[in-house]
Amino acid sequence: MRLRCALLDDFQNAATTAADWSSVADRVEVVPFTEHFADEDDLAAALVGFDCVVTLRERVAFPASLLGRLPRLKLIVATGMRNSVIDHGAARAHGITVCGTESSSTPPVELTWALILGLARGLVAESTALREGGPWQSTVGADLHGRTLGLLGLGRIGSRVAQVGLAFGMDVVAWSHNLTRERTDEAGVRLAASKAELLAAGDFVSVHLALSDRTRGLLGAAELALLKPTAYLVNTSRAAIVDQGALLAALREGRIAGAGVDVFDVEPLPAGHPMRTAPRLLATPHLGYVSRANYARYYGQAVENIRAYLDGAPIRLLG
Numbered sequence: 133m134r135l136r137c138a139l140l141d142d143f144q145n146a147a148t149t150a151a152d153w154s155s156v157a158d159r160v161e162v163v164p165f166t167e168h169f170a171d172e173d174d175l176a177a178a179l180v181g182f183d184c185v186v187t188l189r190e191r192v193a194f195p196a197s198l199l200g201r202l203p204r205l206k207l208i209v210a211t212g213m214r215n216s217v218i219d220h221g222a223a224r225a226h227g228i229t230v231c232g233t234e235s236s237s238t239p240p241v242e243l244t245w246a247l248i249l250g251l252a253r254g255l256v257a258e259s260t261a262l263r264e265g266g267p268w269q270s271t272v273g274a275d276l277h278g279r280t281l282g283l284l285g286l287g288r289i290g291s292r293v294a295q296v297g298l299a300f301g302m303d304v305v306a307w308s309h310n311l312t313r314e315r316t317d318e319a320g321v322r323l324a325a326s327k328a329e330l331l332a333a334g335d336f337v338s339v340h341l342a343l344s345d346r347t348r349g350l351l352g353a354a355e356l357a358l359l360k361p362t363a364y365l366v367n368t369s370r371a372a373i374v375d376q377g378a379l380l381a382a383l384r385e386g387r388i389a390g391a392g393v394d395v396f397d398v399e400p401l402p403a404g405h406p407m408r409t410a411p412r413l414l415a416t417p418h419l420g421y422v423s424r425a426n427y428a429r430y431y432g433q434a435v436e437n438i439r440a441y442l443d444g445a446p447i448r449l450l451g
Contacts, residue, residue: 135207137184137438139164141191150424151431156439160184168192168400176201183207184441186434189421190215191399196222209437210450211235211421211430216343220451229441230450233433240420241292244368247392248336250414251364252276274335274364274389277301282324282334284350285369286311290340291319305330309346331358336366343370353378359388366392368420376407383412394420 139147142164153162163182169175169192176198179185184207187194194208196219205228208218213232223230250256254271261267281297283290286306297304298320306316307324316323324330327350331337337359341347351365352375359365365388367374376397382388390412399418401407407415433448440447 134159134161135183135438135442136161136163136181137186138179138182139186141168141188142166143168144422146427147186147431150427151435153431153435156435156442159442160438172198179205184209184438186431187211187215187218188430189418190217191418193217194223195219196225199223199226199228202226207231207438207441207446209233209434211434213448213450214342215450218451223451229446231437231441231446231448232450233430233437233448235421236423236426236429237288237292239423239426240289240368241296242423243394243416243420244289244293244338244340244366245296247366247368247394247414247416248276248338248364251366251390251392252336256414274362276336279303279335280305280333282306282330282337283321283340284308284327284330284337284373285340285342286315286319286321287340287342289368290338293338293340294319294321302336305333308341327355328358331355332360334363335360336364338366339369339373341369341373343372348372349375351375351378353381356382356388361387362389364388364390364392368392368394371395371397380406380410383410386412388412390414392416394418 137160143166145166147164148162169178179202183204186209188211199222208228208230210232212235218230253273257271261270277300279302281302281304283294283306285308294304304321305324306321307327307330313323350373356378383391392414394416395418396407437448
């Protein structure tokens with residue numbers, strides 16, 4: 133019997149063309165799902181006939197309650213080498229193997245700068261006005277050179293964002309709970325004495341932290357109040373790091389110049405969600421990881437994982 137494999141959240145219908153699946157074609161039936169399943173009952177009904185699932189990032193949770201309803205499921209391939217929404221203990225208890233894939237830090241770095249530049253130069257408003265016959269030049273752009281870029285996190289992604297900021301001639305300052313001066317010196321940036329100091333100094337503040345108990349809600353109303361009224365906040369990391377209600381209030385009341393957001397508390401974003409209509413917001417639908425090269429890595433390694441599992445020697449095990 134061929135293994136049936138579901139490809140979840142294949143919004144662009146790209147998973148089967150991003151990689152070569154021919155090496156498992158005789159042993160695997162691949163079924164893409166281009167629509168998101170937000171309800172556990174719908175997801176369970178859709179997946180009950182599958183042996184394998186390839187899930188895109190952390191958009192779909194696999195709690196014990198769901199895994200118990202999928203008796204046929206034997207393999208989950210997560211895109212990325214960390215997935216906090218899969219119950220790994222429950223997977224082991226049900227005899228389900230969980231594997232991951234590598235993920236490049238390049239696409240989120242590039243998207244971060246797309247958002248920063250789009251905000252600074254009012255690109256969406258100016259492009260829309262030009263196309264629709266609106267005013268010729270209606271905004272005055274914010275400069276990057278000589279301004280302060282504050283980075284919350286200086287890891288794999290944050291350090292590369294820092295290098296671009298330095299190339300623009302920005303004063304780059306970084307902070308996180310465990311960040312050391314040795315690390316900031318190595319990156320050629322300044323170490324902020326505190327989170328408050330970074331927020332107060334930043335003309336552009338960008339979030340590059342992993343979500344954890346310590347970082348959840350790290351930026352609430354009190355922290356956002358420390359930002360300059362001319363400052364821009366960018367979040368391509370995780371929505372829960374920034375209090376969403378507090379951010380919406382700051383945008384609506386004009387207490388910050390704007391925000392660039394690629395991550396949301398609910399994804400895909402519902403039609404009536406307030407983030408869709410918030411002023412001063414440049415928003416993208418979680419495009420941080422979405423690039424041709426990254427998809428080729430995700431799905432190419434997913435094929436490798438499935439083939440290794442079928443051969444009895446699973447690789448890139450998680451949990």
